[in-house]
Amino acid sequence: MDHEIHKWVNSDQDYFSGVQIYDRYGRNPNLARILRRGGATVKNRLTLSYELGKIAKQIAVSENVPAMKKPPEKQEIKKAEQSETSEVPTIEILRSEQKMCYKMLDNLHAILPYKEKTERMNIAFQILELDDRLKEITIRIEHFDKHGVIPVQPVKDEPKTLSDLNTAELIKRQMTVRTYITRYKTKLEKSKSLKKRSRYQELLDKYQLEMDDINKRMSQ
DSSP: OOOHHHHHHHHTOHHHHHHHHHHHHHHHHHHHHHHHHHSSOOHHHHHHHHHHHHHHHHHHHHHTOOOOOOOOOOOHHHHHHHHHHOOOHHHHHHHHHHHHHHHHHHHHHGGGGGGGGHHHHHHHHHHHHHHHHHHHHHHHHHHHHHHOOOOOOOOOOOOOGGGGGHHHHHHHHHHHHHHHHHHHHHHHOOOOHHHHHHHHHHHHHHHHHHHHHHHHHHOO
């Protein structure tokens, strides 16, 4: 039997089609949710390949299917996770980001009165998010100025799933996702690199699926 998991494991392993396959055959709903919401990071790609590889191996044994590509080892996944989280910013990077936040906030406040209602709501949410980020950066800089050490970035709570959001939160997320869709549509149209176009299309598909889900929930 030419199982779809075998086809995926022996293909280029498109991330989002792999996530859909794992949704159907995987036994860990929490991992499935993390893979859906986390996006196609290096760690998530390796994790997805590893998990589907294990399922494919089980199917191969039961159906006597020829050997397939070897899934990544857990050690590879751990290394990818460390490479994504081990970078510690210098005080210069923090100060630079702080200045950038100020500039972006000044710009957003300046254009806010001249935009349409739907755009103003989206800009207002961006301002709130930037304010939160600026407060976090400022606290870390002040700690460094006083103690000479940059404190570890606060661990954020795991993001809620769409089913956990109330109406106001759904509207906020809808505005954010709409911005991402517009951004990656523009990037996709302008980019001449096949590699970048493929990446932009993946992100566009991801946010379009999320937007469809949001719209469905808001219409209920």
